[in-house]
Amino acid sequence: MLRAWQNCQIYLSPLYYQVKIYKVPSFYLNDIIFLSKVINAQKMIRQFVVFLLLLPIIAEGQTIFENFFSDYSMRFDFLLGGNSNEVMVYPGQIKKEPHWAGSHTNLTDTFNYGTYRFRIFNLSSGALLFSKGFCTLFQEWQTTAEAKNINKTFYQAAVFPYPKNKVRLEIDARQWKGNFKTIYKTEIDPDNYFIISEKPFPYETATILENGKPEKKVDLVLLSEGYTETEKDKFLNDASRITGYLFDEEPFKSNKMNFNIRAVFAPSEETGTDVPGEKIYNNTLLNSTFYTFDIPRYLTTSDMKTIYDIAACVPYDHIYVLVNTERYGGGGFYNFLSVCSSDHQLTREVFVHEFGHGFAGLGDEYYTSEVAYENFYNIKEEPWEPNLTTLVNFNKKWKSMVSENTPVPTPRTEGFSNTVGVFEGGGYMTEGIYSPYMDCRMKSNNAKNFCPVCSGVIQKIIDLHCDN
């Protein structure tokens, strides 16, 4: 949908300038005031024409939603299983959930981000109705040494608006060369009585920020993890404080009106989380843990079934798990999950960084790390992450934002510290991968903000959610 909008703009521009060149000088050459009024009028006319052209696109999206979906969610649970070379999908339960928070007009994914994607087709016509890219913990695990020797499974779900008629679900995995390959297909009858339609858990919910209808806003839900029954007030204060950090940084700061933020308090038996490397284990509801893939600061959870069940209490686009601990850590996965600790002195920076992964599909721009990945990027292909490039197809990335005077690759020297360029290093690799800025929220906790490239991507994703 966004691509269609961009095409409209590109197509219209030459026509607009033709009108301006031929008509304005011949009539009003000497009247500067009048000329400015004409130009303003032309701008308004242009905006109106763009709006008129966009109307059918918006109407088409709305028609698809009204004709094919209702305002609930369908949740298709599955396991991704395999090893470094193989992946299998094992289907699980299907649930009907009470809210759909996503757009009613932007139903198909035009960004092409993520290591996986699922697509929903109308079974009778074959038409694509909905699609979404996403990332998984499984795909990261596949690049660890352990995955060469054993098989493992990871819990996933595809969540989409509840279909009115029979649909076909396809799950696609991104291949080493960058293309998607369909690894699973199934037909779903929305009237099947095995689809579980039960009330969500009666956990207490709170609204931190409310700006409008879920389908017109970014809906973020924070889930409590490692907060006991007596720590409800701490959780609500933490959730409010930490989401406030988001709006201290651009582009979130100027988009606060585009967000709804809700919190669900689901108490744990014990405070904190697991730290296996120190033999610390706490009984917590979402089973979060440090030492994911043996990296001390990598804080994640694989208990997605519980997480989805609790998130269903409110409308949501993105789930953020807030872990009640003073330790440093977090994790973020595009269109899947973000996790962050509550009380470290760098929680502000980590919370926003992980949301960059989870919400906008941004890649890590750092390249010195203990991350235990092997062959994470294929430097012979262009990575899908919008803020990383191998220069294989740089036109698809931020080339238009690099000035002609900026050398490529751009030296990491003081003179280029505020310049959009092509700096070697990024995506955990020192060579072959390039990032757009000397420092960025996706590179370090010292950065003041997201770089201009990452900011632009975040803005596009916000616009997609809000139909802007």
Ligand SMILES: [Zn+2]
């Ligand atoms: Zn960046």
